[in-house]
Amino acid sequence: MSDPVIRLLLADDQALVRGALAALLNLERDLEVVAEVGSGDEVLPAVLEHRPDVALLDVEMPGMDGIAATALVRAKAPGTRVLIVTTFGRPGFLRRALQAGAHGFVVKDTPAAELADAVRKVHRGLRVVDPQLATDSLVAGESPLTPRETEVLRAARDGSTVAAISKRLFLSEGTVRNHLSAAIGKTGATTRAEAVLTAEGNGWL
Amino acid sequence: MSDPVIRLLLADDQALVRGALAALLNLERDLEVVAEVGSGDEVLPAVLEHRPDVALLDVEMPGMDGIAATALVRAKAPGTRVLIVTTFGRPGFLRRALQAGAHGFVVKDTPAAELADAVRKVHRGLRVVDPQLATDSLVAGESPLTPRETEVLRAARDGSTVAAISKRLFLSEGTVRNHLSAAIGKTGATTRAEAVLTAEGNGWL
DNA sequence: CAGCCGCCCTGACAGATGTCATGGCACCGA
DNA sequence: TCGGTGCCATGACATCTGTCAGGGCGGCTG
Structure with missing residues (x-):
C-alpha cells in the first residue's frame, strides 16, 4: 500500500x-x-x-x-x-x-x-x-445514427423548423427533411420530437 | 426555545x-x-x-x-x-x-x-x-395558458401527433390544433416543440 | 337584462413536414 | 477494374400542422 x-x-x-x-x-x-x-x-x-x-x-x-x-x-x-x-x-x-x-x-x-x-x-x-x-x-447498443443525422437531429432539439435548420447547417431543406426522416425511422418514432426524445434517452445526442 | x-x-x-x-x-x-x-x-x-x-x-x-x-x-x-x-x-x-x-x-x-x-x-x-x-x-409571471391549453400542451410533450392527442383527450383534431396554436402564440414560439420547451422552462406544465 | 369578455369547440385553408425515388461520391473487397 | 455498400444530397408528393374566422356557453358588470 x-x-x-x-x-x-x-x-x-x-x-x-x-x-x-x-x-x-x-x-x-x-x-x-x-x-x-x-x-x-x-x-x-x-x-x-x-x-x-x-x-x-x-x-x-x-x-x-x-x-x-x-x-x-x-x-x-x-x-x-x-x-x-x-x-x-x-x-x-x-x-x-x-x-x-x-x-x-x-x-x-x-x-x-x-x-x-x-x-x-x-x-x-x-x-x-x-x-x-x-x-x-x-x-440499446451503439447509436444507429450517422454523423449527419445526429447533427441534424441535434439541431432540431430546440423545436426549430426545417428552414432554420437548413440555414444553420448550409443544407437544402429537402436534405434536412431526409436526414430527419431517417432518424425518425431508426429511432422507431413517428415524429421529429419523439425521435429527439428517444435519441436523448439513449444518449445518442 | x-x-x-x-x-x-x-x-x-x-x-x-x-x-x-x-x-x-x-x-x-x-x-x-x-x-x-x-x-x-x-x-x-x-x-x-x-x-x-x-x-x-x-x-x-x-x-x-x-x-x-x-x-x-x-x-x-x-x-x-x-x-x-x-x-x-x-x-x-x-x-x-x-x-x-x-x-x-x-x-x-x-x-x-x-x-x-x-x-x-x-x-x-x-x-x-x-x-x-x-x-x-x-x-416570467404566472402561466398565461388556460387549463385546456396546458393540458393539450402537456399531452404534446412526448411528440405525439395531433390525432393521438385528440383521441387521448376526446377532442376534435381542430380543437387540439387550435389550443396548440394559442399556446404557441402565448409562449412566443413558432413551433409546438418550442412552445413545450419554453413552457417547461417557466414551470407552466 | 343586455352587453361584454374569456374560454372552449370546430371546420377550412395555406404552409410546413415526412416519405420516397433518384443520383453522386468515397471506400472496400473480389 | 468493377460491382457493392454506405453516407450524403436533392426535388416531388401526400400528409400533417398552424392559423383564422366563426359559433356556443357561462360569468361579470353597468
Whole structure:
C-alpha cells in the first residue's frame, strides 16, 4: 500500500450536491476530498495541481462534459482514476464513458453507502458499473445514427423548423427533411420530437 | 426555545444525493435527520410518524411531486415547516411552492455551507428564497395558458401527433390544433416543440 | 337584462413536414 | 477494374400542422 488515504477530486455543477458528497465521503476514514470544481473545464487543471487518486465526475456540466473531461484526464494524468457519477442512466453515456477510459460508472440512484465502496474499488483498479445499466446499454447498443443525422437531429432539439435548420447547417431543406426522416425511422418514432426524445434517452445526442 | 435540536425529514428521489445531504446536515450540531424518503407519496406518512421540525423536499420526484406534498404537509401537519430544495430554478415552481405553503425555496446551485442556515431560518419562521429566482419569477409571471391549453400542451410533450392527442383527450383534431396554436402564440414560439420547451422552462406544465 | 369578455369547440385553408425515388461520391473487397 | 455498400444530397408528393374566422356557453358588470 502506498498511501493509506485515497485523495479525491469532485466535479459537479450543483454546488449543494458537490458539498454534500464531500461531506459524505469525508466521513470515511480512508477518503479525503482534496479538490472540488463546478465545471468540466476546471477538471484537468485541478487534477494536474492536486494529483488526486480518484476523480468523481458528473456527466452534465457547463463547459466540457464529464466524458470529454474523462478522456483528457486519462491522457494527461494517467495516475488519476475516473469514476463517473451521474444523474441520468443513459445507456449511451456508459458506453462512451468506458470508451473514454472511465474506470467506474455510478448513477445517483444508488444508495449512499455504496459510493465509498465504489471509490475504493476504482482505486484498487477494479471496474465498477451499475449492472442494470450495463444490460440496458447492451440492449440499446451503439447509436444507429450517422454523423449527419445526429447533427441534424441535434439541431432540431430546440423545436426549430426545417428552414432554420437548413440555414444553420448550409443544407437544402429537402436534405434536412431526409436526414430527419431517417432518424425518425431508426429511432422507431413517428415524429421529429419523439425521435429527439428517444435519441436523448439513449444518449445518442 | 423548545428543543435545541432541529429534527429534519429529507425527500429526494436520488438516493445518493439524499444520503449525501443527510451527511452534510448531520455534521451540524443543532441539526438531525430523523427520516429519509425517496418519493412524494411517502412524505406525509413519514411526517406524521416522525413529526420533524423541517421537511426538505425535492420538486421532481416519482409519485406525488414536492409541491403537492408541500400542500399536504401544511394541511395535515402544520407544525412541520417546508423547505423546497430543487434542481431546477423554474420560475413557476417558486410561485407554486409558495402558494402551496412552502417556507423556503433553495436551488441546488447554492453553496453547501448555506443550506444549514436556510434550514435554521426556516425553522425560526423566516422565509428563505433565492433572490435571483425571485426576480425571475416576477419576470416570467404566472402561466398565461388556460387549463385546456396546458393540458393539450402537456399531452404534446412526448411528440405525439395531433390525432393521438385528440383521441387521448376526446377532442376534435381542430380543437387540439387550435389550443396548440394559442399556446404557441402565448409562449412566443413558432413551433409546438418550442412552445413545450419554453413552457417547461417557466414551470407552466 | 343586455352587453361584454374569456374560454372552449370546430371546420377550412395555406404552409410546413415526412416519405420516397433518384443520383453522386468515397471506400472496400473480389 | 468493377460491382457493392454506405453516407450524403436533392426535388416531388401526400400528409400533417398552424392559423383564422366563426359559433356556443357561462360569468361579470353597468
